[in-house]
Structures are given as structure tokens and as C-alpha cells.
Amino acid sequence: MSDTAWSFVFAGRRLLLKSTGDGASVPTSQDVAGLLEALGPNAERFDVVLPALRGRDSRLHAVPDDFEAPDGFELTALRATHALLDKPFFRAAGTARQKIEWVRTHRFCSRCGAPTERGTGHEAMECTTCGQLHFARLTPAIIVLIQRGREALLGRSPHFTPGVYSTLAGFVEPGESLEECVRREIQEEVGVRVTNLQYFGSQPHPFPHSLMVGFIADWESGDIRLEPDELEDARWFTPETMPDLPHRMSIARALIEDFIKRVGS
Ligand SMILES: [Zn+2]
Incomplete structure (x- = not known):
């Protein structure tokens, strides 16, 4: 193990990255030693362990929420780092954020x-x-792609980027199985019934501490009836009529791309 570690430094929900000209990367402990020293007791080190990343350990720090990135660095919202970081670093950043949140609370x-x-x-x-x-x-949540022949039911919440539609999701309640949660959430959000649930895969979702459990379900009956507190729109889409989709590293995107591949375009 090298003496140099990756340094995940958070200012609230923003992650400190080292600017690299055409992008950004997670800094090393050497990169941030000076700025952490200058912050003194305002930089808190968290004694938690992340899996080794490219042969290096990681160190986790939190600095004040209003910290301003010095020259050569930038602060990027954790959600937006998927566009800048390789997948192992994006995953590690999410884990780091989740563990800091855990210790702090x-x-x-x-x-x-x-x-x-x-x-x-x-x-x-x-x-x-x-x-x-x-x-x-850890808060488990289901996420489900509902299929009806060559159509998939996607919805959009008012919080989404304009134009983006995604698979439906919801939190599991105490006493409920994942399958019961899928049926209840779908019934509540869009008023349709589903059958033939199949497990698809899962993904940690550190915003702030969810675990998304993905399913594919077949539409059984019912027309779309929106629950306006949850969704502003939901529709059936074919591979040819797909709207803007969620980001590439999301399980929602994986569910939709799997659907497109299965039904052909
Ligand atoms: Zn006690």
C-alpha cells in the first residue's frame, strides 16, 4: 500500500476535485495536505475505511459547507461527479459521503x-x-421498469431535469417485502397492476443512503392514473419514442437500456 492515499474531501454535498485541464480527478493526500492544514480544526478527518482503490487507501474529510475551492481545485455536487469520474471513483465517492453522513448523524x-x-x-x-x-x-428502495409488449412505462417527477423520464421508484416500508413494495408503489403512482416480477440488479444510491433494488414487471391491467403528489407525467414509450433518459451510471438507465435491447429497435 502506498503512503499516498486518495482524499475524499466534502464541503456539504460537494466533493473537492483536482482540476486537470479537460476534466477533474479525486486528489491525493499530498494534493490536499496544505489546504487541510490551513483549515486546522475546521477540517474533520473521519476514521472509516473504504476498500482499496487502485492500490491506495482513502482518507475522508469534511470541511465547512461554505468552503471555497482554491486555485487548481473545484467543488462539484456529488451527483454531478458521475460525468467527471471513472466508475470506481464515483462509487467510492458515494460510499465516502454515506459513511461521513453516518458518523455525523x-x-x-x-x-x-x-x-x-x-x-x-x-x-x-x-x-x-x-x-x-x-x-x-441503509434505506432500501425499489425501482421498476413496467413493460407492455414493446412499450415501457416511464414517469417524471417535478424534480427531474426537464424532458427526462425514468423508471418508477419508491421506498420500502416496514413489514413489506420488495415484491409487495413494487406492487404498492406502482398502484399508488400510476394506478396500474403488474405481474411477473423479475429481479434485475441493485445499486447503492448515496443520496443520502438508499439501496436501489431493480425489477422488471409486466403490465397486467389498468390505465395510467397519476398521483399528482409524486409524478407530473407518466407515459408508455417504445424504443423509437424514448424521451431524454437518466444518467448513464444509474440503474434506471440500465433498466431502460436492457428493455431497448430486449425488444429491439
Ligand atoms: Zn446508549
């Missing part, structure tokens, strides 16, 4: 209120008084 025990510290032998925050372990929070 588990400084005190939710059972007895005493301070916590990093547990030994567990990737957990451990209560210094009652011993309760607090693991990183």
Missing part, C-alpha cells in the same frame, strides 16, 4: 443519549454508556 446514542465512539471489531458507532451498536443507515 450518530455521534450520540439514540437509545440513552450518551456519546458514541467508533466500535472495535464492528463497522459501527458504539455507545460509551449502554454499548448499543449503531450501524450505518
Whole structure:
């Protein structure tokens, strides 16, 4: 392992990147040593471990939300880094953000209120008084492509980039199986019934701590009836009439590209 580590430095939801002329990259510990030193106690180091990345360890830091990137660096919203970073770095940045969020929101025990510290032998925050372990929070969500012959049902939320449609998604509720969640979310959001659920794959989604579980489902019955609090539009699209799609590294995009490949264009 090299002495030099990758440095994931966050100012709120923005990640510090080193400008490289035509793009940007994750800086090394040497690149950021000076700026972290200048921030002194305002730069917080997080004692959490990421998997090795190209033979190097990673260090995680948080700096004040209003930190301004010095010359040669830029601060980029984590979501936007998918366009700048190779997939392993984009994934590691998401994991880093998720672990920082976990430590920051588990400084005190939710059972007895005493301070916590990093547990030994567990990737957990451990209560210094009652011993309760607090693991990183993960929120499962389903995401589903609904198919009807050569058509796929895609919707858009008001938060999406204009013109972009995507597969439907929703959070799993306590007591619910993933399959029950798929049926309920689809019924609630677009009013149709589905059958023949097939597992597609999963993807960590660190905004802030979801795990997306992807499915393909066949339309069974019902016309689209929108739930206006969730979606502003939903329609059936063929490979020939596809709208703008979500970004290339998303599981939503993978579901849609898989559909296009299967039904042919
Ligand atoms: Zn406690």
C-alpha cells in the first residue's frame, strides 16, 4: 500500500476535485495536505475505511459547507461527479459521503443519549454508556421498469431535469417485502397492476443512503392514473419514442437500456 492515499474531501454535498485541464480527478493526500492544514480544526478527518482503490487507501474529510475551492481545485455536487469520474471513483465517492453522513448523524446514542465512539471489531458507532451498536443507515428502495409488449412505462417527477423520464421508484416500508413494495408503489403512482416480477440488479444510491433494488414487471391491467403528489407525467414509450433518459451510471438507465435491447429497435 502506498503512503499516498486518495482524499475524499466534502464541503456539504460537494466533493473537492483536482482540476486537470479537460476534466477533474479525486486528489491525493499530498494534493490536499496544505489546504487541510490551513483549515486546522475546521477540517474533520473521519476514521472509516473504504476498500482499496487502485492500490491506495482513502482518507475522508469534511470541511465547512461554505468552503471555497482554491486555485487548481473545484467543488462539484456529488451527483454531478458521475460525468467527471471513472466508475470506481464515483462509487467510492458515494460510499465516502454515506459513511461521513453516518458518523455525523450518530455521534450520540439514540437509545440513552450518551456519546458514541467508533466500535472495535464492528463497522459501527458504539455507545460509551449502554454499548448499543449503531450501524450505518441503509434505506432500501425499489425501482421498476413496467413493460407492455414493446412499450415501457416511464414517469417524471417535478424534480427531474426537464424532458427526462425514468423508471418508477419508491421506498420500502416496514413489514413489506420488495415484491409487495413494487406492487404498492406502482398502484399508488400510476394506478396500474403488474405481474411477473423479475429481479434485475441493485445499486447503492448515496443520496443520502438508499439501496436501489431493480425489477422488471409486466403490465397486467389498468390505465395510467397519476398521483399528482409524486409524478407530473407518466407515459408508455417504445424504443423509437424514448424521451431524454437518466444518467448513464444509474440503474434506471440500465433498466431502460436492457428493455431497448430486449425488444429491439
Ligand atoms: Zn446508549
